[in-house]
Amino acid sequence: MEQVFDRREFILGFVAASFGTLAVRQGSATAASGAVLDQPWAVWAKDAKPVRGGYFRIAAGQYIGKMNPNHWPVLDWVSMGYFHEKLMLTDGSYNATVAWLAEQLTWENPQQVLMRLREGVTFHDGSTFDAESVKFQIDWIRDPTSKTWDVSWLAPLDSVDIVDKQTLRWKFKTPWASFAGVVSNVPGYVMSEKALQADAAKYDSQPEGTGPYIVEEANPGNFLKLKRNPNWWFAKASNNPDMPYFDGILVTVIPDPAVRLANLRAGKIDVLTLEKSQYAGVKSDPEFQVYRIPGNHVNALRFNTAKGVFQDLRLRKAVSHAIDRQALIAGTQFGLARLASCIYPADHWCHNPDLKPVNYDPDLSKRLLSEAGYSGGLSVRGYYNNTSMGQTIAEAVKSMLAKVGIDWQVDVLAPAAVAARMQAVDYDLAEGGWVFIYDPDLMATGLYHPAGGFNFGRSKNETAIALIEAGRKEVDREKRQSIYWQLEKVLYDSYEDAWLWWEETAVAYRQAVQGLDLEGYLKYKEAWFWSHPLWFKDGKA
Amino acid sequence: MFRYIGVRLMHSLVILALVTVLVFVIAQLIPGDAIMAAMAGNVDMHDAQVVARVRHQFGLDQPILVQFAVWLQHFVRGDWGTSIGTGENVLQMFLHRLPITLELFFGATLWAVAIGIPVGIVGALKRNSALDMFLTAGTIVGVSIPAFWEAIVLIYLLAVVFPIVPPSGYIPFGEHPLLNLRAMLLPTFVLGTHSGGLLARYVRSSLLEVLGQDYIRTARAKGLSERAVVVRHAIKPGMIPVVTVIGLSWGGMLAGAFFVEVIFAIPGLGRMGVEAIFQRDFPVMQATLIVVSLNVLLVNLSVDILYGYLDPRVRVRA
Numbered sequence: 001m002e003q004v005f006d007r008r009e010f011i012l013g014f015v016a017a018s019f020g021t022l023a024v025r026q027g028s029a030t031a032a033s034g035a036v037l038d039q040p041w042a043v044w045a046k047d048a049k050p051v052r053g054g055y056f057r058i059a060a061g062q063y064i065g066k067m068n069p070n071h072w073p074v075l076d077w078v079s080m081g082y083f084h085e086k087l088m089l090t091d092g093s094y095n096a097t098v099a100w101l102a103e104q105l106t107w108e109n110p111q112q113v114l115m116r117l118r119e120g121v122t123f124h125d126g127s128t129f130d131a132e133s134v135k136f137q138i139d140w141i142r143d144p145t146s147k148t149w150d151v152s153w154l155a156p157l158d159s160v161d162i163v164d165k166q167t168l169r170w171k172f173k174t175p176w177a178s179f180a181g182v183v184s185n186v187p188g189y190v191m192s193e194k195a196l197q198a199d200a201a202k203y204d205s206q207p208e209g210t211g212p213y214i215v216e217e218a219n220p221g222n223f224l225k226l227k228r229n230p231n232w233w234f235a236k237a238s239n240n241p242d243m244p245y246f247d248g249i250l251v252t253v254i255p256d257p258a259v260r261l262a263n264l265r266a267g268k269i270d271v272l273t274l275e276k277s278q279y280a281g282v283k284s285d286p287e288f289q290v291y292r293i294p295g296n297h298v299n300a301l302r303f304n305t306a307k308g309v310f311q312d313l314r315l316r317k318a319v320s321h322a323i324d325r326q327a328l329i330a331g332t333q334f335g336l337a338r339l340a341s342c343i344y345p346a347d348h349w350c351h352n353p354d355l356k357p358v359n360y361d362p363d364l365s366k367r368l369l370s371e372a373g374y375s376g377g378l379s380v381r382g383y384y385n386n387t388s389m390g391q392t393i394a395e396a397v398k399s400m401l402a403k404v405g406i407d408w409q410v411d412v413l414a415p416a417a418v419a420a421r422m423q424a425v426d427y428d429l430a431e432g433g434w435v436f437i438y439d440p441d442l443m444a445t446g447l448y449h450p451a452g453g454f455n456f457g458r459s460k461n462e463t464a465i466a467l468i469e470a471g472r473k474e475v476d477r478e479k480r481q482s483i484y485w486q487l488e489k490v491l492y493d494s495y496e497d498a499w500l501w502w503e504e505t506a507v508a509y510r511q512a513v514q515g516l517d518l519e520g521y522l523k524y525k526e527a528w529f530w531s532h533p534l535w536f537k538d539g540k541a
Numbered sequence: 542m543f544r545y546i547g548v549r550l551m552h553s554l555v556i557l558a559l560v561t562v563l564v565f566v567i568a569q570l571i572p573g574d575a576i577m578a579a580m581a582g583n584v585d586m587h588d589a590q591v592v593a594r595v596r597h598q599f600g601l602d603q604p605i606l607v608q609f610a611v612w613l614q615h616f617v618r619g620d621w622g623t624s625i626g627t628g629e630n631v632l633q634m635f636l637h638r639l640p641i642t643l644e645l646f647f648g649a650t651l652w653a654v655a656i657g658i659p660v661g662i663v664g665a666l667k668r669n670s671a672l673d674m675f676l677t678a679g680t681i682v683g684v685s686i687p688a689f690w691e692a693i694v695l696i697y698l699l700a701v702v703f704p705i706v707p708p709s710g711y712i713p714f715g716e717h718p719l720l721n722l723r724a725m726l727l728p729t730f731v732l733g734t735h736s737g738g739l740l741a742r743y744v745r746s747s748l749l750e751v752l753g754q755d756y757i758r759t760a761r762a763k764g765l766s767e768r769a770v771v772v773r774h775a776i777k778p779g780m781i782p783v784v785t786v787i788g789l790s791w792g793g794m795l796a797g798a799f800f801v802e803v804i805f806a807i808p809g810l811g812r813m814g815v816e817a818i819f820q821r822d823f824p825v826m827q828a829t830l831i832v833v834s835l836n837v838l839l840v841n842l843s844v845d846i847l848y849g850y851l852d853p854r855v856r857v858r859a
Contacts, residue, residue: 062816063627065626065627065628066627066628071628072595072598072628073625073626073627073628075626075627147594147598149594149595151594152594204628219808220627220629220634220637220808221627221634221637221638221808221812221813222711222806222808252710252806253806253808254709254710254806255803255804255806255812255816256709256803256804256806258693258696259693259696259708259709259804259805259806262693262696262697262700262701262708262709263708263709265701266700266701266704266707266708268707268708268709268710414819415819416821
């Protein structure tokens, strides 16, 4: 059984990087707020008959690492989401409009937000979630002695003040359009004040969140066992006292993808994100429910526009039109990808729908090379990562470029070496792209602003930079969306990079797993997932 | 004998000191560090401030010599530092994973001995027969088959098609002995196959050499049965070179454990070492390589001592 459903992104969406904006206008109240049962994403199918019981078994490529989300490194954000919850969640278009532990946000002005917190929420250690606990946590993150890696994300924050037991006022140094996005991201995971005060270092291995599951046993490098949280606030708020339905979750570390699949086939795990090469062999297997997931990652080739031949727009254009994206998707991605027009995926709220993917036109590429004075051929240098997929893509692109007379001398390197080359801007054309595209500013700044951590001076498009800076300050959603549409158009017209595809992944579930709903997911993504816990048929794995 | 052991011990200490320096130099020669490895694919590392903060936290912004001196000073005091990749205490990681890898090694050695010695003996006694040729072919397959391929095929065969053993995972012996043995059956077999094949080759040739000795001819001339000749006079001296092979195979097993533990999701030292290398996790990389070197040195030392015990001529030369 095959469906198109973004389960993996949905899970990842809860925990991974996101910056978003509120669906609010300045001075108005609010993103979706109020009682849980009033929310459109909280609606259940009438024929759903969830039952309790069983341990849900998941395979992870790596052990989670630290379980305080603010301490580096965290290697498994999927698991993190089962025991920690965030103040805000993102919606179906990756926009942070869904009020979760923050019941309501009100923009008093572009530099001030009033946040009302949900009542009746308790941490796993029994302490109460309230304004004081959130203020303590935010101040703790900002305290240099806490050694939090994400402190700079809160740089625009001036102060967090307690208004009453359930209300906070957030004051910013400058207009901060990404605020809701930040609190739907790592700094927005709520942590027990009691636990942090008792022993912040211990929190790395013994977290106390509010999530549907509680850490029961942590065996580094081997497994993480979680047990059901019988006091999960959402179960009470949504009149579903049996939520979450599984008795617990067992996350086993299995590094090898082929062995992960063997475990799924042997019935030892209940869900698996498939390698693309595994998809064809599993999609028609009656033992599984297989879903295709439109992901929020973009794959691209990055140009060095600061020095070298790709300062010339004609040559960037020649490269971009020499790549047969359809063939790449079919040949290297096993068909699991969507043609990309620019940086934001088609289902992202900042995607400019007027832009079409660059067409394959090798004759145009040859003409452009000739016009630029390279009719005899062009030689460029670059790198790609050394995964088997990376090597395949690099070889395929190299071959396509060779057909128009471009000799891409591509080095296939380990991740650390890739980072070293990127940092040194030691390339003409190299692997690019971005993963987890939520708030539009994170990727835009990262790739195209001089301050961006993935730029290092390789891109200096002044119009794009001005738009990125404007986007950071604009708190009106529609105006902000318009800014990012313009930004996409500017990047697209200047062939700032060669965007190839937006990711798609495939996830296989054993038939015993119930509660999956394509329509609900696509509409509300993260909000739907966390409000619709899965269960086992008959309560058994 | 004590002088002999002392000399070998001194050699080992000198080698260990050289390995310590070499490990650090090699680690520095690899491009990039742990933070760069993380940056390459992790959106967490999206700004320079984050990178600088994390790098400072792990002392990676210090000059190399300072890093080395600090690391060495802490290492010899038993403070092996904190893993950059997982945030765990490195010494604790080792103490936690060492018994798992040792179990894997002992299990693999048992397989190697169980396969290698009988096959080698039968091969020698039935020299050039069809059975010998069959066993020889089998040992060559055992030596040359890529372990990762063997592992995947066996997993699909014995865990998916005929579900006799679990596909992967580790359960401590103390927690559930039977499940532990079931879980370790395939990994130990895969790891032991190569050594088993090698051992069989050595046993066969060593035994053939012994069987051609004058004293064996004398034993036969005395009218002893072939069984008595082999059991009483041939097998024991024929096993002396086998000690070396078993010792050497421990070094090889360490290399094998690196991928057997990854494939079978066994949280041992091998997998920890592989992950550390990919993550440029210097504290774990350095500690792993030193422990690996120490293991090889100790095994070689043990073999030397055992050799000295078994063959007095070795002691005299030393």
